[in-house]
Amino acid sequence: MNPSNQLAEPSRPATEFTLRLSSTRRGARLARTLAVQQLTEWRGVPHDSAAAQAVALVTAELASNAITHGRLPGRDFRLTLRLLPEAVRIEVTDTRPERFLPATAPKPCDPVDETGRGLLLVEAYASRWGCVVLDACTKCVWAEVLC
Known part of the structure; x- marks a missing residue:
């Protein structure tokens, strides 16, 4: 049988997206934008929906932590998105394993502090x-x- 005469099997939509990004503020912004874009492609949700805003916020916080606390000069971070039946799993991999996050819930920060709320936001928006x-x-x- 001639392969050119065969019908192509329909391709299944991808359920994983992975990309290495520079450990810079620009890389973190790009991670947030790409996460929302990928969610829109997978689920068809509008960019201004609550689900898209939650994905954007969580991605931004994880990427920001990676470039702030998990960065080594010259090393990138990796963004992976996985489509689950009821959710999107956002994974940010950095190069500082010795800076492991505590297993307990993040502690509230002082109201006058300008930083320290990122993981509280992640906990609020993530299941x-x-x-x-x-x-x-x-x-x-x-x-x-x-979502």
């Missing part, structure tokens, strides 16, 4: 989240946002 050391060189902070 589940956590952190895992992948190997001697990387850790992954992940969160699942219902």
